[in-house]
Amino acid sequence: MALFVQKYGGTSVGTAECIEAVAEKVCGFRNKGHDVVVVVSAMSGETNRLIDLANSITEEPAPREMDVLVSTGEQVTIALLAMALQKRGCEARSYTGGQVSILTDSMHTKARIRKIDEQGMRDDLDAGRVIVVAGFQGVDENGNITTLGRGGSDTTAVALAAALKADECQIYTDVDGVYTTDPRVVDSARRLERITFEEMMEMASLGSKVLQIRAVEFAGKYNVPLRVLSSFQEGEGTLITLEENIAMEQPVVSGIAFNRDEAKVTISGVPDTPGSALRILKPVSDANIDVDMIVQNVGEDNRTAFTFTVHRNDFNRAKDVLQRVSDELGAREVSGDTKIAKVSIVGVGMRSHVGVATTMFEALSAEGINIQMISTSEIKISVVINEKYLELAVRALHSAFELEKPAVEETM
Amino acid sequence: MALFVQKYGGTSVGTAECIEAVAEKVCGFRNKGHDVVVVVSAMSGETNRLIDLANSITEEPAPREMDVLVSTGEQVTIALLAMALQKRGCEARSYTGGQVSILTDSMHTKARIRKIDEQGMRDDLDAGRVIVVAGFQGVDENGNITTLGRGGSDTTAVALAAALKADECQIYTDVDGVYTTDPRVVDSARRLERITFEEMMEMASLGSKVLQIRAVEFAGKYNVPLRVLSSFQEGEGTLITLEENIAMEQPVVSGIAFNRDEAKVTISGVPDTPGSALRILKPVSDANIDVDMIVQNVGEDNRTAFTFTVHRNDFNRAKDVLQRVSDELGAREVSGDTKIAKVSIVGVGMRSHVGVATTMFEALSAEGINIQMISTSEIKISVVINEKYLELAVRALHSAFELEKPAVEETM
Numbered sequence: 132m133a134l135f136v137q138k139y140g141g142t143s144v145g146t147a148e149c150i151e152a153v154a155e156k157v158c159g160f161r162n163k164g165h166d167v168v169v170v171v172s173a174m175s176g177e178t179n180r181l182i183d184l185a186n187s188i189t190e191e192p193a194p195r196e197m198d199v200l201v202s203t204g205e206q207v208t209i210a211l212l213a214m215a216l217q218k219r220g221c222e223a224r225s226y227t228g229g230q231v232s233i234l235t236d237s238m239h240t241k242a243r244i245r246k247i248d249e250q251g252m253r254d255d256l257d258a259g260r261v262i263v264v265a266g267f268q269g270v271d272e273n274g275n276i277t278t279l280g281r282g283g284s285d286t287t288a289v290a291l292a293a294a295l296k297a298d299e300c301q302i303y304t305d306v307d308g309v310y311t312t313d314p315r316v317v318d319s320a321r322r323l324e325r326i327t328f329e330e331m332m333e334m335a336s337l338g339s340k341v342l343q344i345r346a347v348e349f350a351g352k353y354n355v356p357l358r359v360l361s362s363f364q365e366g367e368g369t370l371i372t373l374e375e376n377i378a379m380e381q382p383v384v385s386g387i388a389f390n391r392d393e394a395k396v397t398i399s400g401v402p403d404t405p406g407s408a409l410r411i412l413k414p415v416s417d418a419n420i421d422v423d424m425i426v427q428n429v430g431e432d433n434r435t436a437f438t439f440t441v442h443r444n445d446f447n448r449a450k451d452v453l454q455r456v457s458d459e460l461g462a463r464e465v466s467g468d469t470k471i472a473k474v475s476i477v478g479v480g481m482r483s484h485v486g487v488a489t490t491m492f493e494a495l496s497a498e499g500i501n502i503q504m505i506s507t508s509e510i511k512i513s514v515v516i517n518e519k520y521l522e523l524a525v526r527a528l529h530s531a532f533e534l535e536k537p538a539v540e541e542t543m
Numbered sequence: 544m545a546l547f548v549q550k551y552g553g554t555s556v557g558t559a560e561c562i563e564a565v566a567e568k569v570c571g572f573r574n575k576g577h578d579v580v581v582v583v584s585a586m587s588g589e590t591n592r593l594i595d596l597a598n599s600i601t602e603e604p605a606p607r608e609m610d611v612l613v614s615t616g617e618q619v620t621i622a623l624l625a626m627a628l629q630k631r632g633c634e635a636r637s638y639t640g641g642q643v644s645i646l647t648d649s650m651h652t653k654a655r656i657r658k659i660d661e662q663g664m665r666d667d668l669d670a671g672r673v674i675v676v677a678g679f680q681g682v683d684e685n686g687n688i689t690t691l692g693r694g695g696s697d698t699t700a701v702a703l704a705a706a707l708k709a710d711e712c713q714i715y716t717d718v719d720g721v722y723t724t725d726p727r728v729v730d731s732a733r734r735l736e737r738i739t740f741e742e743m744m745e746m747a748s749l750g751s752k753v754l755q756i757r758a759v760e761f762a763g764k765y766n767v768p769l770r771v772l773s774s775f776q777e778g779e780g781t782l783i784t785l786e787e788n789i790a791m792e793q794p795v796v797s798g799i800a801f802n803r804d805e806a807k808v809t810i811s812g813v814p815d816t817p818g819s820a821l822r823i824l825k826p827v828s829d830a831n832i833d834v835d836m837i838v839q840n841v842g843e844d845n846r847t848a849f850t851f852t853v854h855r856n857d858f859n860r861a862k863d864v865l866q867r868v869s870d871e872l873g874a875r876e877v878s879g880d881t882k883i884a885k886v887s888i889v890g891v892g893m894r895s896h897v898g899v900a901t902t903m904f905e906a907l908s909a910e911g912i913n914i915q916m917i918s919t920s921e922i923k924i925s926v927v928i929n930e931k932y933l934e935l936a937v938r939a940l941h942s943a944f945e946l947e948k949p950a951v952e953e954t955m
Contacts, residue, residue, distance in 0.1 A: 147599040181619065187559040188623050189630040196629070199637050200622035203615035207593065210612035211600055217608070218601040225611050229641075230686055274642055 133298035134166040134256070138266065138288035141175035142305050143362035144208050153303075153362070154215035157261060161221055166256045168295065170266040170288040171212055173204025194239030198268070198278045202228070205265035205284070213263045223261040228268030228276075233287065235269035235277045242269060242277035244286065247294040264291065285346035293353035300350065300357050301368075302342060307361035308369035309334065309341055311534040312387035316525050319535035324367065326385055327374045328357075333477040333511045334388050347371065374479055383480040383487055384532040387525050391472045391518055393423060394446040395504065398453050399436035400463020403429065410460060411437055414452050420445045424473070424506045424513065434463070438504060440515065443469055471503065472521040475513040476528060488512055494531035500524050545710035546578040546668070550678065550700035553587035554717050555774035556620050565715075565774070566627035569673060573633050578668045580707065582678045582700040583624055585616025606651030610680070610690045614640070617677035617696070625675045635673040640680030640688075645699065647681035647689045654681060654689035656698065659706040668707075676703060697758035705765035712762065712769050713780075714754060719773035720781035721746065721753055723946040724799035728937050731947035736779065738797055739786045740769075745889040745923045746800050759783065786891055795892040795899055796944040799937050803884045803930055805835060806858040807916065810865050811848035812875020815841065822872060823849055826864050832857045836885070836918040836925065846875070850916060852927065855881055883915065884933040887925040888940060900924055906943035912936050 137160075139153050153169075160167050181201050185192045192200075209225035216223035231252060235242035255262050266284025269277050279286050285302055292300035307322060309331065314320040326334070328351030335344045341359055350357040350371065360368030401407050408427065415422060425439045441449045446469055453465045481487050491512055495502060500523065504515035516524055529535065549572075551565050565581075572579050593613050597604045604612075621637035628635035643664060647654035667674050678696025681689050691698050697714055704712035719734060721743065726732040738746070740763030747756045753771055762769040762783065772780030813819050820839065827834060837851040853861045858881055865877045893899045903924055907914060912935065916927035928936055941947065 147596065150600065184559065184619070184623060185626060188562065188626045191630075192626045193629050196622045196625045196637055199625075199639075200619060203618045206615045206618075207596070207612060210608045211596060213608045213611075214597060214600045214604045217605050218603075225608055227611075227688075230688075276639075276642075 132164045132166075134168075134295060135160060135299055135301055136168045136170065136288050136292035136295065136297045137301045137303060138170040138284055139172070139303045139362060140284065140305070141172040141178070143303050144171050144212065145175040147211070149362075150208070150211050151215050154212060154219055154221070156303075156362075157216060158219045158221045161261060168252065168256075168262045168264060168291055168297070169212065170264050170284055170291060171205060171208040172266050172284040173201075174208055177204040177207065195275060198239045198276045202265070202268045202276050202278055205267055209263045209265045216261055216263070221261055222259055223263055224255055225263040225265075227265045228287070229270035229274070231262070231264050231291075233269035233290070235271055235279070237271040237273070237275065237277065239275075239277055241280040242271070244269060244279070244290045247290055249291075249294040252291075252295060283343065283345070285343040286349055289346045289350045289353075289355055289357065292355045293349070297355070300355050302346075302357065302359050303362040304341060304359060305362065306341055306359070307364055307366045308359055309371070310386070312525055312529055313389070316389075316522050317387075317529045320529065321535055321537065323369050323385060325370045325372060327479050328371055329374070329510055330385050330477050330479055331357075331371045333475065333508075334386055342371075382478065382532070382534075383484045384476045384478040384534065385480070386477050387528050387532075387534070388475045388477055389472060389521060389525055391521060392443055393440040393471060393473055393515075394443045394449075394467060394469040395438055395440045395471050395515060396446070396449050396453055396465070396467040397436060397438040398457055398462050398465050399430070400434045401437065401457075401460055402462070403433050403435040407435070407460065408437065411453070411456055412439075414456055415439075415441075415449060418448060418452050420449050420452070424504055424515065426504050426506065440471070440473065440504070470518045471515050472518045472524075473513055473515050474521065474524050474528065475511050476532065477511045479510050481510055481512075490531055491528060494527045495524055498523055498527050500527075544576045544578070546580075546707060547572060547711055547713055548580045548582065548700050548704040548707065548709045549713045549715060550582040550696055551584070551715045551774060552696065552717075553584040553590070555715050556583050556624065557587040559623070561774075562620070562623050562627050566624060566631055566633070568715075568774075569628060570631045570633045573673060580664065580668075580674045580676060580703055580709070581624065582676050582696055582703060583617060583620040584678050584696040585613075586620055589616040589619065607687060610651045610688045614677070614680045614688050614690055617679055621675045621677045628673055628675070633673055634671055635675055636667055637675040637677075639677045640699070641682035641686070643674070643676050643703075645681035645702070647683055647691070649683040649685070649687065649689065651687075651689055653692040654683070656681060656691070656702045659702055661703075661706040664703075664707060695755065695757075697755040698761055701758045701762045701765070701767055701769065704767045705761070709767065712767050714758075714769065714771050715774040716753060716771060717774065718753055718771070719776055719778045720771055721783070722798065724937055724941055725801070728801075728934050729799075729941045732941065733947055733949065735781050735797060737782045737784060739891050740783055741786070741922055742797050742889050742891055743769075743783045745887065745920075746798055754783075794890065794944070794946075795896045796888045796890040796946065797892070798889050798946065799886065799940050799944075800889055801884060801886045801933060801937055803933060804855055805852040805883060805885055805927075806855045806861075806879060806881040807850055807852045807883050807927060808858070808861050808865055808877070808879040809848060809850040810869055810874050810877050811842070812846050813849065813872055814874070815845050815847040819847070819872065820849065823865070823868055824851075826868055827851075827853075827861060830860060830864050832861050832864070836916055836927065838916050838918065852883070852885065852916070882930045883927050884930045884936075885925055885927050886933065886936050886940065887923050888944065889923045891922050893922055893924075902943055903940060906939045907936055910935055910939050912939075
């Protein structure tokens, strides 16, 4: 007898048939005696339909009103799922974010959860009811409807699991778990049985779009065991948990993430004086451009070069900003390249193993792939390479770190 | 400077363009210095779309969940209208029924309003904001979402007007007012400038589907001046008000209503003993069949006949029930007719004028129209006739009571 918080995303509840299938699954858990709190997203396509409606009225809708509008998407799903559960003789009750007391700050369209009053949910669970909660939404202290930002249903699920001290927060999605890398790129990519919160965060932010990074962060902070599973097929999925729960045999590298959404921008021939990094990056940040990797090389003539990566959508704006900065600083040149890709190896095992970087660089070199930038953290090494070598690089690294082989602990 | 509560129905907010037009109209009132509270319905078609969704899951959705589902329809409209107002520089804020504190009982899908806390609205109005409220919905004391039943947006508007002591509650619809009769039947039908609550209730219940009868009842009870106007064309519409506000020159008859949704059922040869009316009508009422007109004739042999009218959809069920009753009572026969129509003349002026019935029966007789049933109230006389004479009867009565001529007070 456990308490599960389960989250079903937009494609899992995209049609009446899908909702019936989710109800069937939830009833299965109830019939085994488990308590279940279900968090659902809007039916796929619904949120976009609502946003289009708003845009047909104004290009700059007030965030408060956007929240009133888009929060209806999840409200439709909770009612339909509750009906589908009741039809199966499974007692259920639906709640909007406000009704279940998900109190947030007042930052409309990107609110953060402040507090959850779990007493009402406990009463329902004690009465044997399944609770169906609208994901992605809450209310502020004045009763205004807020939303947590797109994909925030994962965060709702984790927050409810934390508040209720659930045994597991299960995120049902259209993939059956977290893989060592994208199976569309590497045939032998393998589903991981377990991964740590930290690794998952690195994987998620690098483009393995299985889970919202905020949800993983939240789960890690409150130590909520998080499981990613498929809505459409049976399986154990991938359990995301604290490092201490991961067996000693954890492999050095857990997975290979990659990203081709970035572009790089270089400003070279910058007079090498204190504060130049700030004078270059502050205008970029002021222009609301997110910078990912930053590399500085010392050059000749007391001059230096900065290279950093930004989202490709921001490439032209970043170049314009830098050109202005370059003129002010008396730098030599601003250049850039959009045809790049970032490849990262991720693993908590790296911490205690030397030579991981060497293996990585050797594997790339053996394939004749030139490394343009390098950035490292405790559990991750990222390189920027020419975009055309992306698949080759991922396959070479997957094989170099023997990710196709199951780790010892995973055979237990 | 007045305070208006305005209600716009589904066709008035059916598309983004319609919503823009409503915003334009509301801004016009604001620019003249008036305070405005707007109540809106779901965009036309939306409520049916949601009901279809529910029916695709189950034929018997729980009323609580239906309310969660269909209340999203109005919530979408309030957000879009608030956006359209803000775009025009008109400060506005949207509220769901729950947010604006429309407290109802817990009768899901047909809840009744218990209390409205108007303080929050006063604050918004004082701050110069237009308030946009979702019609048709509220919350019960446990925070469950309720709906007032279909068409309940009119009731929301009247209730808000009563709570705020508004100067006028304006119902914008697709007709430009209340007519002496249906203009599709009588060319010379004339828009009424004023009508009393009582007359309006008789007109509405008899098929002039301009306003929800509950809303009119509510407006009468709290003496909220109610005006019906067109969303799509300029005009004064029709003001519905207390009798004392109607000038002395009020014509005897205000309008002619009619209805072809009814059927009549007769049980004859009933032994004329005390309690027979009850023994006949109770089983009908127990079967949830609404009865409209009831007529009893004394016959021969100490036997009597009852005739009453029911909705045509209930005709067969009513006959079945009566056949059972007939067997029990030892009555002679059960018969019925669906090809009937009810025509009524309505007017508070009838109270003080004799001979109204005579004029009515003369006019019908002159056209050779046989009267099958008669029923009277203080401000209404209804007759049942053969359906095929309906248009002829309405035109004859409209002319007999000179309804095509403007009343004196209406020329002021």
